[in-house]
Amino acid sequence: MQDQYRHWDTVQTRWGDNDIYGHVNNVVYYAFMDTVINTWLIANGLDIHGGEHIGLCVESHCNYHAPMAFPETVTAGLRIGHLGRSSVRYEVGFYRDEELIADGHFVHVFVDRDQRKPAAIPDGLRAAMEGIKA
Amino acid sequence: MQDQYRHWDTVQTRWGDNDIYGHVNNVVYYAFMDTVINTWLIANGLDIHGGEHIGLCVESHCNYHAPMAFPETVTAGLRIGHLGRSSVRYEVGFYRDEELIADGHFVHVFVDRDQRKPAAIPDGLRAAMEGIKA
Amino acid sequence: MQDQYRHWDTVQTRWGDNDIYGHVNNVVYYAFMDTVINTWLIANGLDIHGGEHIGLCVESHCNYHAPMAFPETVTAGLRIGHLGRSSVRYEVGFYRDEELIADGHFVHVFVDRDQRKPAAIPDGLRAAMEGIKA
Amino acid sequence: MQDQYRHWDTVQTRWGDNDIYGHVNNVVYYAFMDTVINTWLIANGLDIHGGEHIGLCVESHCNYHAPMAFPETVTAGLRIGHLGRSSVRYEVGFYRDEELIADGHFVHVFVDRDQRKPAAIPDGLRAAMEGIKA
Numbered sequence: 001m002q003d004q005y006r007h008w009d010t011v012q013t014r015w016g017d018n019d020i021y022g023h024v025n026n027v028v029y030y031a032f033m034d035t036v037i038n039t040w041l042i043a044n045g046l047d048i049h050g051g052e053h054i055g056l057c058v059e060s061h062c063n064y065h066a067p068m069a070f071p072e073t074v075t076a077g078l079r080i081g082h083l084g085r086s087s088v089r090y091e092v093g094f095y096r097d098e099e100l101i102a103d104g105h106f107v108h109v110f111v112d113r114d115q116r117k118p119a120a121i122p123d124g125l126r127a128a129m130e131g132i133k134a
Numbered sequence: 135m136q137d138q139y140r141h142w143d144t145v146q147t148r149w150g151d152n153d154i155y156g157h158v159n160n161v162v163y164y165a166f167m168d169t170v171i172n173t174w175l176i177a178n179g180l181d182i183h184g185g186e187h188i189g190l191c192v193e194s195h196c197n198y199h200a201p202m203a204f205p206e207t208v209t210a211g212l213r214i215g216h217l218g219r220s221s222v223r224y225e226v227g228f229y230r231d232e233e234l235i236a237d238g239h240f241v242h243v244f245v246d247r248d249q250r251k252p253a254a255i256p257d258g259l260r261a262a263m264e265g266i267k268a
Numbered sequence: 269m270q271d272q273y274r275h276w277d278t279v280q281t282r283w284g285d286n287d288i289y290g291h292v293n294n295v296v297y298y299a300f301m302d303t304v305i306n307t308w309l310i311a312n313g314l315d316i317h318g319g320e321h322i323g324l325c326v327e328s329h330c331n332y333h334a335p336m337a338f339p340e341t342v343t344a345g346l347r348i349g350h351l352g353r354s355s356v357r358y359e360v361g362f363y364r365d366e367e368l369i370a371d372g373h374f375v376h377v378f379v380d381r382d383q384r385k386p387a388a389i390p391d392g393l394r395a396a397m398e399g400i401k402a
Numbered sequence: 403m404q405d406q407y408r409h410w411d412t413v414q415t416r417w418g419d420n421d422i423y424g425h426v427n428n429v430v431y432y433a434f435m436d437t438v439i440n441t442w443l444i445a446n447g448l449d450i451h452g453g454e455h456i457g458l459c460v461e462s463h464c465n466y467h468a469p470m471a472f473p474e475t476v477t478a479g480l481r482i483g484h485l486g487r488s489s490v491r492y493e494v495g496f497y498r499d500e501e502l503i504a505d506g507h508f509v510h511v512f513v514d515r516d517q518r519k520p521a522a523i524p525d526g527l528r529a530a531m532e533g534i535k536a
Contacts, residue, residue: 019283021188022450031161031417031418062195169338326465329462335518
């Protein structure tokens with residue numbers, strides 16, 4: 001498990017994450033991905049409130065291997081799978097101890113905030129991304 | 135557009151769907167998919183409260199082509215892409231007029247509610263699914 | 269029912285609104301309130317993307333009288349209960365046919381977007397608000 | 403601050419909690435309340451999956467004093483404000499360091515799971531609730 005991803009975080013579940021079938025709804029895993037990725041981006045320099053460049057999601061995907069349920073806390077692994085000029089593919093795995101609960105990917109295209117045209121990933125972020133490449 | 139999907143529905147956006155960047159967050163499209171699919175399943179006989187069989191999501195995917203924002207209402211198209219004994223692949227497209235905003239897929243495995251072991255899709259649902267195959 | 273509120277709207281439920289107990293989670297009613305209120309504000313001139321003034325919620329409240337569940341659509345009534353210089357109290361009721369499911373209130377203070385200091389409610393909005401006062 | 407509540411927890415924010423105005427949406431505070439309360443209930447014996455008794459929310463309320471934003475983690479205080487035979491009022495405060503961000507209350511009526519008729523709060527839970535009364 002530890003060698004599968006390059007950065008680790010934990011994510012709390014919430015009461016409302018459980019759906020009528022008693023486990024965390026499939027949609028919520030994407031909220032986890034979005035949170036793990038953006039927490040890491042912000043910690044590495046992304047300014048979501050006023051920065052010139054922002055990342056927009058153009059593709060996301062998830063495979064679900066086992067259920068989990070509130071009030072569990074989940075361990076999330078993150079790595080960069082592809083790093084282009086303006087786009088980046090994040091890969092995320094969710095674990096309960098050593099068991100892989102779900103894994104997926106998420107592609108950001110960086111754009112300038114006002115025009116929303118593709119733009120090169122800022123140097124500082126790019127260097128950080130290189131540091132967690134698969 | 136009309137020939138791309140076999141069943142049509144509309145989905146309202148909500149205030150909280152807009153994220154800090156001013157458009158509907160990528161996660162929310164999966165809530166739309168889940169809603170369109172389950173609304174259709176319930177209308178075609180699925181009993182989510184007490185039925186013997188339920189559908190669990192094992193894979194989902196979305197490609198995002200253009201932004202949208204609350205308070206828009208989106209048009210959703212649904213078709214069945216693959217229909218197995220216990221699994222079914224739904225394909226969903228979201229439109230603003232004729233413009234494809236996003237499209238994705240979602241795979242359910244049907245299981246018995248108590249044991250959560252794969253089970254054949256009930257006959258009534260299967261017949262309905264055949265009716266909206268691609 | 270019809271004489272209790274001054275503006276009417278409908279709100280769709282979503283799959284994920286149902287919690288583990290099989291009905292719409294209490295939290296979701298506030299998402300409904302926020303949506304009904306902001307839909308009305310936008311229709312009456314509020315520019316949430318770039319307008320000079322925005323409404324910030326300083327208080328909200330809800331009483332729950334009966335359950336509802338996805339895939340129901342709910343009817344929502346809206347009226348203005350108090351209208352001050354910069355603050356406004358909205359009152360919202362949710363109905364299934366003639367049955368009151370839940371009702372609550374929500375207080376906005378209008379502020380200028382940049383400084384977030386209280387500001388007079390814009391004249392156009394104020395006139396519209398006068399039109400739906402209790 | 404420490405003497406205002408009797409039980410303390412922390413709650414992570416998520417990317418999607420920030421709304422278009424750049425701070426945690428008012429609705430989300432109720433998801434925090436629901437989570438803090440149910441986490442405490444489960445830790446003190448509530449079985450949300452199969453237990454005979456469940457708590458249904460009949461009233462909730464929140465006052466918002468200052469904004470917060472993802473990726474902040476918030477400190478939550480919990481106390482019991484009123485404890486009846488079948489109903490209980492929880493009071494919750496959210497803090498950033500010593501600053502009160504928001505506070506509110508939430509009333510549960512305990513019911514039997516099947517009939518949804520009011521029922522006495524189970525003895526074990528009641529004893530725990532006595533332990534965090536204001």
